[in-house]
Amino acid sequence: KNEVEQSPQNLTAQEGEFITINCSYSVGISALHWLQQHPGGGIVSLFMLSSGKKKHGRLIATINIQEKHSSLHITASHPRDSAVYICAVPHQGAQKLVFGQGTRLTINP
Amino acid sequence: EAQVTQNPRYLITVTGKKLTVTCSQNMNHEYMSWYRQDPGLGLRQIYYSMNVEVTDKGDVPEGYKVSRKEKRNFPLILESPSPNQTSLYFCASSTLNRVPYDMNTEAFFGQGTRLTVV
Numbered sequence: 400k401n402e403v404e405q406s407p408q409n410l411t412a413q414e415g416e417f418i419t420i421n422c423s424y425s426v427g428i429s430a431l432h433w434l435q436q437h438p439g440g441g442i443v444s445l446f447m448l449s450s451g452k453k454k455h456g457r458l459i460a461t462i463n464i465q466e467k468h469s470s471l472h473i474t475a476s477h478p479r480d481s482a483v484y485i486c487a488v489p490h491q492g493a494q495k496l497v498f499g500q501g502t503r504l505t506i507n508p
Numbered sequence: 509e510a511q512v513t514q515n516p517r518y519l520i521t522v523t524g525k526k527l528t529v530t531c532s533q534n535m536n537h538e539y540m541s542w543y544r545q546d547p548g549l550g551l552r553q554i555y556y557s558m559n560v561e562v563t564d565k566g567d568v569p570e571g572y573k574v575s576r577k578e579k580r581n582f583p584l585i586l587e588s589p590s591p592n593q594t595s596l597y598f599c600a601s602s603t604l605n606r607v608p609y610d611m612n613t614e615a616f617f618g619q620g621t622r623l624t625v626v
Contacts, residue, residue, distance in 0.1 A: 432615060442598060442617035485551070494539055494558060495566065496615065498551040 402426055403488055405499035413507055418473040420502045422486035429489060431469050432496065433460050436483040445471075445484075476506045510535050514599050514618035521589055521625055529584045529621045531599030537616075539602050540582040541566070542574065544595040545620075551598070557582055589625040597621045 404423045412418060422431065430449040436442045446453050446460040448469070453460050457476075462469040473480055483503050487496040512533045521527055533540065541556040543566075553566030557576040571593055573585040582601075586593060599618040 434615075434617075440596060440620040440622065442600075442620070444614050444616065447614050487551075495541065495553050495556060496551075500548075500550045 402490075402497050403486060403499040405484075405486055405502050407502060408500065409503045409505075411505045411507065412476055414477060416476050416506075418476050418480070418504065418506075420471045420484050420504070422469045422471070422499055424467050424469075424486075424488045426467075426488065426490075426497075428464075428467075431462055432487040433469075433471050434485040434487060436485060436501070438482070442485070473504075478506045478508050481505050510616060512599055512601050512616050512618040514597075514621050516621060517619060518622050519624070521623070523590055523625055524588050527586050527589060527623075529586075529597060529599075529623070531582045531584065531618060532580050533582075533599075533601040533616065534580065535601060535616065536579065537601040537603055538579070540576070541600045542572070542582070542584045543598045543600065544568065545598065546595050554584070554597075589623075591625045593623065594625050595623060597623060 402425050406421045430447050433446040434442050435445050448460055448462050457474045459472040483501045485498055485501045487498045490497050515530045538559050542554040543551045545551045552568050554568055554572050555566050555574040557563045560576055560579050563574050563576055576582055598620050600615050602615045603613045
């Protein structure tokens with residue numbers, strides 16, 4: 400079993416829809432990262448959070464440390480949000496990240 | 509502007525011909541790392557470095573070398589590339605946490621290098 404599981408693997412929605420991507424992890428962590436990878440390939444860090452909720456524009460990330468679960472929400476989705484979204488957690492006791500498999504999001508106009 | 513710069517972005521090479529992918533960061537970060545991304549396998553760590561002259565193996569180090577002679581640069585070297593090293597490669601950097609000892613600081617990634625070995 401992977402340490403980090405994301406769902407769904409693929410998600411297609413219409414412009415304007417509310418999007419939720421989920422991430423579950425099996426190890427104790429101090430922080431969780433949400434990353435965005437556009438079709439061109441580059442990876443951008445969206446959020447790093449250790450508790451509660453963070454908001455940046457139309458993106459909201461929440462985390463429940465006790466339940467070992469995080470969600471990434473996109474409000475009023477737009478075709479430019481189409482990308483792969485990846486969650487990652489620190490490997491316990493090591494300076495490295497363990498990545499989920501990613502969620503490929505496609506927003507149709 | 510804070511950034512991690514990789515070069516080249518695209519590279520096609522032949523089996524056995526040594527190559528180097530460069531990575532440079534301008535944020536004075538202590539920690540740098542190389543990852544490869546393959547379909548169905550996600551991102552996997554190749555090597556990492558916690559400071560100048562300090563490097564260590566990640567999960568998939570076979571066939572790769574790295575060096576960290578300066579804080580800003582962390583090149584990835586393929587001495588004798590093989591087709592199974594065809595992949596998308598990312599360099600990343602971040603500040604180094606000591607308490608707690610894990611990656612809970614923001615990570616910055618390069619734009620990626622798409623390598624094809626024929």
